[in-house]
Amino acid sequence: MSQHTHSLPYRVLLYYKYVTIDNPIEESKKHLKLCLSLELKGRILFAPEGINGTVCGTVEQTNEYMRIMHADPRFHDMWFKIDEEPEHTFRKMFVRPKKELVTFRLSEDVNPLEKTGVYLQPKEWFDMMQDPDIVIIDGRTDYEWDLGHFKGAIRPSIESFKEFPEWIEKNLSDFKDKKMLTYCTGGIRCEKLSAYLLKQGFNEVYQLHGGIVGYGKDAEVKGALFDGTCYVFDERVSVPINHTEDAHLISHCVYCKTPTDSYVNCGNFDCHRQHFQCLECVAKTNCSCSDTCMESPRHEYKPPFNRKFESYRRVPRRNQTAAEK
Numbered sequence: 001m002s003q004h005t006h007s008l009p010y011r012v013l014l015y016y017k018y019v020t021i022d023n024p025i026e027e028s029k030k031h032l033k034l035c036l037s038l039e040l041k042g043r044i045l046f047a048p049e050g051i052n053g054t055v056c057g058t059v060e061q062t063n064e065y066m067r068i069m070h071a072d073p074r075f076h077d078m079w080f081k082i083d084e085e086p087e088h089t090f091r092k093m094f095v096r097p098k099k100e101l102v103t104f105r106l107s108e109d110v111n112p113l114e115k116t117g118v119y120l121q122p123k124e125w126f127d128m129m130q131d132p133d134i135v136i137i138d139g140r141t142d143y144e145w146d147l148g149h150f151k152g153a154i155r156p157s158i159e160s161f162k163e164f165p166e167w168i169e170k171n172l173s174d175f176k177d178k179k180m181l182t183y184c185t186g187g188i189r190c191e192k193l194s195a196y197l198l199k200q201g202f203n204e205v206y207q208l209h210g211g212i213v214g215y216g217k218d219a220e221v222k223g224a225l226f227d228g229t230c231y232v233f234d235e236r237v238s239v240p241i242n243h244t245e246d247a248h249l250i251s252h253c254v255y256c257k258t259p260t261d262s263y264v265n266c267g268n269f270d271c272h273r274q275h276f277q278c279l280e281c282v283a284k285t286n287c288s289c290s291d292t293c294m295e296s297p298r299h300e301y302k303p304p305f306n307r308k309f310e311s312y313r314r315v316p317r318r319n320q321t322a323a324e325k
């Protein structure tokens with residue numbers, strides 16, 4: 001994996017933990033000071049049920065952050081998933097208090113610390129995927145699935161996490177005796193989703209520990225059986241997961257149909273639809289998702305639309321983390 005070259009100056013840390021946070025408002029203020037003093041950028045959420053964060057900084061800055069976090073008894077065992085990057089993947093530093101880490105809005109909440117799906121390590125997940133009696137549930141949203149997903153995973157036709165209960169009721173009710181395999185980007189959403197499935201009477205529920213991102217870093221499976229690339233909520237938008245010979249893109253440019261993982265927002269101010277478009281067509285159409293949008297008078301896109309265009313070439317659909325969806 002390219003992550004092991006130790007030559008890139010920046011690190012992105014992706015992490016979460018369900019643990020009691022007594023005062024999320026106070027905690028957020030203190031934590032913002034810490035992050036600013038370390039010159040980190042990124043987004044961190046505190047809720048009474050825990051912490052969820054993605055931060056970016058230099059090797060020294062992120063090492064110091066992990067050292068300080070691990071010295072806190074609440075976060076002593078925090079698992080940081082680390083990516084190496086050529087430059088910052090965020091522009092600012094946000095630390096915010098929230099009611100929930102994952103916006104589920106259940107009338108009766110589920111607590112993953114009490115009961116959650118059985119954790120599968122990457123190799124266990126890979127082996128379980130060969131079992132014919134499984135149903136693989138993508139614990140994310142439809143537009144994340146479109147960029148990349150595990151082979152055979154059901155596409156959840158939802159735009160935000162809180163739509164899951166209704167979708168499960170409509171689509172999965174016949175599968176209560178099957179082995180349910182759930183996965184998401186880093187693992188945080190499946191802690192709750194798998195807990196919810198258990199509560200709804202599904203018998204055997206599993207979750208991929210460390211999520212897609214952890215799976216892509218595992219030296220043994222090397223991201224095998226993951227098609228396309230993984231959606232992330234920072235300026236990278238898309239990160240590679242499958243490092244085997246079978247790795248391939250599944251998304252195609254809306255104009256010329258070439259395979260591309262360039263996921264951009266339509267330049268028409270009244271549309272702004274996120275769509276796949278290769279860089280050549282982005283340049284040719286002013287980043288429009290259709291001919292109608294190209295002719296729109298309210299066209300906001302003027303290339304290059306941001307200074308990161310050359311290195312990232314994409315803009316995030318929404319400036320928020322997965323947990324807020």
Ligand SMILES: [Zn+2]
Pocket residue numbers: 253254255256257258277278279280281282
């Ligand atoms: Zn194209």
Ligand SMILES: [Zn+2]
Pocket residue numbers: 266267268271272273288289290293
């Ligand atoms: Zn459009």
